[in-house]
Amino acid sequence: MSKKSNYSYVGIAFVVLVFGIIFIPKIIDRIGKDDITRDESRSDDVSKADKNLDKKSYKSDLVYIPNADGGNKKVPSFSFIDQEGKTITNEDYLGKVYVIEFFFTTCPTICPKMNRNLIEIQNEFKDFENFGVASFTINPEVDTPQVLKAYAINYGITNPNWHLMTGNEDTIYKLANEGFYLYTAINDEIIDGFEHSGNFALIDKKGFIRSRLKSPNNPLIYYNGIISEDEGIDDEGIPQEITILKEDIAKLLKE
CATH class of the missing domain: 3.40.30.10 (Glutaredoxin)
Structure with a gap:
């Protein structure tokens, strides 16, 4: 294996390490706050719909x-x-x-x-x-x-x-x-x-x-x-x- 290849692997490892240090904690933090879903916009719509149903609960037809x-x-x-x-x-x-x-x-x-x-x-x-x-x-x-x-x-x-x-x-x-x-x-x-x-x-x-x-x-x-x-x-x-x-x-x- 050449020195150039070694430098490439070292560079890639360094990038992965930096990504892990910077972004992994943020992702974990979002998961801990229930702020990440499979489809965030859809989940938000469902959540808002449920809340609106509660607000309208006493305005329904009999x-x-x-x-x-x-x-x-x-x-x-x-x-x-x-x-x-x-x-x-x-x-x-x-x-x-x-x-x-x-x-x-x-x-x-x-x-x-x-x-x-x-x-x-x-x-x-x-x-x-x-x-x-x-x-x-x-x-x-x-x-x-x-x-x-x-x-x-x-x-x-x-x-x-x-x-x-x-x-x-x-x-x-x-x-x-x-x-x-x-x-x-x-x-x-x-x-x-x-x-x-x-x-x-x-x-x-x-x-x-x-x-x-x-x-x-x-x-x-x-x-x-x-x-x-x-x-x-x-x-x-x-x-x-x-x-x-x-x-x-x-x-x-x-x-």
């Missing part, structure tokens, strides 16, 4: 909630007595857009918050004869029609389509847990003796549960009923959903 059998989830048949002593069934709500909740009158925690929010919604849609609320007590032993009527007066319930209903305890709990998947349970270990969801379900004029999408193929399903618009966000960082519930009620009323 969707139907699917059943386990692939159909659309509908309000189960029910029949209860309301605060006026009248028998109210699911058919009384056909042709109306309405919100469903499960509560009890002696609840010292989330129920007052939920019903103050529902009062605000009631007043927002006071000019719509086809808007209503269905409130089911989970403590029917105490919440008689007379008790429910006093509760309605105290809270300022004036909408004639807002029925506070009582009836057989087992039937109510089945409606909540199996009909709507809105959790309710008796729990003697807590201060008020009951556990229940603080969410609202939104029902369209044909009796189907409706909601907006949070992301593609991921419906919101229920609306948080505890946090008020004035609060905006709770101590755990959860945002209020009363505003979007109002928006979605307005959409369904136009259908």
Whole structure:
């Protein structure tokens, strides 16, 4: 091998060494920062699209909630007595857009918050004869029609389509847990003796549960009923959903 060849190999080795010293750390640094991909422009577009979907998640068209059998989830048949002593069934709500909740009158925690929010919604849609609320007590032993009527007066319930209903305890709990998947349970270990969801379900004029999408193929399903618009966000960082519930009620009323 000639000296010229030796010099060539030395030169090449020197270039490789310099490249390694200067550029390899930068490449490693970019990988460590997740700044290098197979196709950076494509990945950036996907990332931006995902973020935009999150931002638009509460602006989607309202969707139907699917059943386990692939159909659309509908309000189960029910029949209860309301605060006026009248028998109210699911058919009384056909042709109306309405919100469903499960509560009890002696609840010292989330129920007052939920019903103050529902009062605000009631007043927002006071000019719509086809808007209503269905409130089911989970403590029917105490919440008689007379008790429910006093509760309605105290809270300022004036909408004639807002029925506070009582009836057989087992039937109510089945409606909540199996009909709507809105959790309710008796729990003697807590201060008020009951556990229940603080969410609202939104029902369209044909009796189907409706909601907006949070992301593609991921419906919101229920609306948080505890946090008020004035609060905006709770101590755990959860945002209020009363505003979007109002928006979605307005959409369904136009259908």
